[in-house]
Amino acid sequence: MSEHDQRTPVVLSTVSADDPRLQPAARHPELVEKVIAFTFIVGILLVAGFGACFWVNAAPWTLGATLGGGMTFLGVGLIAWGKYLMPRGPFVEERHTLASSPDERNAFAAAIAERGGSVVKRRKVLGGLLGAGMGIFGIVAAFPLVRSLGPLPKGTLFHTDWVKGTYLVDITGRRVHQDDLAIGSIVTVYPEGLENTDNGQAVDQTVLIRISNENFVTQKGRETWGPDGYVAYSKLCTHLGCPVGLYEQEMQLLVCPCHQSMFNVTNGCIPQFGPAPRPLPQLPLQIDSSGYLQSQSGFNQPVGPGFWERA
């Protein structure tokens, strides 16, 4: 048997053109042909219109309307051509078994196991060394790929830029004075000098709310943290770190718009509702001799969402 004969034979068949299976599916092919011709003409006009609209720099919707309309008409015409005017069939082809004969399978396995495997078995040391080399290369190659990507976390996630005596400034860099906010007002504040930095905005962002006229105590042990009714909390939601941007003044709630966690402002921002697990960390405040607001210290715990190293 020659090489060619071993391939699957292909049937070369002849069928008469008036075979019912070669007839179009449409009951009135001439009518369908006219309809398709019409959709093609509309399609051509619209596609050409796209070119014209582009040429004269027409409004974007005209570009989309002509391109989309043109493609849709051409496509519908082509589908109709295939569905109604081409041989309706049905046609059939055989499925050939993909699996090989047991002999061929064994031969394949033997080629791998015996030809290759026996060579390795005979030279175990060489095989081992090659394996070790590839393994070490694999591990070492991962070093630059992974480790060069960024710095080690170290204290990054634990600290903010708030320290003892940092002035609170708004987004324009103006210090906040004790007379600035009316009761029930809120402003986002940053450590002075960092209001326009990534870190200042993403990590240090803090909300300052004036609750009353007098020193406000949100929790036991925080007796001096709210001078003149000013309280400050980290603006990073403890759920996923979205800015807690909504202040519901009547109910004294801070609401996170992402997943609707709610924090009670008068009670140390303990979560009242939603998926946030921890209160928003509070920033202890003090007022300097000229009446400007300062932090007494940094936050007493890491801000934002939870992570493994956090105690």
Add this chain to the structure above:
Amino acid sequence: MSQTVNTKRSQREAAGPYGKLGHSLNELDDRLGVAKGGRTFLDKIFPDHWSFMLGEIALYSFVVLLVTGIFLTLYYIPSQDLVTYTGSYLPLDGQKVTEAFASTVNLSFAVRAGLLMRQMHHWSCDIFVGAIVLHMGRVFFTGAFRKPRELNWTIGTTLLILAIVNGFLGYSLPDDLVSGTGIRIAYSIILSIPLVGSYVAIFLFGGNFPGTDIIPRFFILHVLIIPLIILGLVGAHMGLLVRQKHTQFPGKGKTEKNVVGSPMYPVFMAKTTGFMFVVTGVTALLGAFAQINPIWQFGPYTASRISYAVQPDWYMGFLDGALRIFPSWSFHSFGHTIPLEVTIPAVIFPGILFNLVMVWPAIERHITKDNELHNLLDRPSNRPKRTAAGVSVAVLCSMLFIASSTDVIANFLHLSLNTVLWAMRILCVVLPFLAYPVTYKICREMRAFAGAGKRKTPNVVMRTAEGEYLATAAPTYVDDDHHELEALTVPTFVQEPEVVAAEGGVRRVPR
């Protein structure tokens, strides 16, 4: 042996009856041997069923994604450097924005057809993922994933995951307020992974959030690395389809050993090319008339700003919903924190879900002990347990998707957020468990009903003079009979019928 003279006539003779085309094909076949394989390809049979077109929608929306995406890369600048915006959109004039944001606004307004391309790109992404999910549902409920096609199911599931990931990455690239919040959430989700979370997050972002590396890194992932993998896997998906041939629903003349339908050339080629045009056209119409992701209205991303009542793209909805309704169960002990309120809904749940989907063919094979090859599809009602399991998972994901708009629902229905949250929590747990027995029962009933799933044949009902009603089967149309014809092997040659000699004096006019 006669000498070959290279004249026009000898060339014509060498080409045979098919002229220049035949000549080119002969030359090609001399070198590559394309004739036999090429004809097998042209004769390849594709079964006809509307549900087989869902995968085609996915394929063609991916083509649209590639073409529009290439256009966008020509104008988009993947950089977080700050620039002052001075373009044609006046409300942003003079604002400090990142180059990524500025270039996206510019390509929307200043580049001809730019806005159309951007909106088409976004729409085709939503369609791409949607078509993959529907296609997957078709494959699942009809059992098309069974032996020998388990590998293609795995490839398909991987494609779904990659499509979702790449969709999220692309959505993040404009660096607008809404997508920036999405990146912030993604960062926090990575942080929540026990042990390695903070390392992975900080390595990926090149430092603490936001840093200046993430947009360029997302860019190269979005436009090169992941599309390349998707392209390769789509090739493998199609290759396996050709090698293993299409499945088909049972019917007259359809067996495990054959494929009945339309040939590749010209019927399927015409239909599928037309369909590609339609998918492109519909995407362009959506791009023209349905605004999507108007980033200039959201404004540039600033870490301390936030927008209200915004949802991610639909395919992220089930994750967002899971994050919303999961209780605040953080784990603190031994000096460590595991933020379970994030880890479980956003890491463990999708991990289990996609792994379960991935290995489902193996699970089912293990349960049914069925190791046969299957080329004929199941009717979903004939496999009540599988169908019920699939519906149950689909219900869970749909409920989680709905849960991603608790705030909007509460606003719309004038309910308290608390009520909506608890309702969604209960529904997400209860409905999947309810869906299983209900679906199972429906399937069993359908199976018991004789003639279920068959097309009803029309009857002619007559009333006699006495008031008696008689139903008789309506006469069938000629065209309805053609499915009853025996399927034909695609003929190589079509012979014109002999013209019947006209009788003297009678002119035959074709109808």
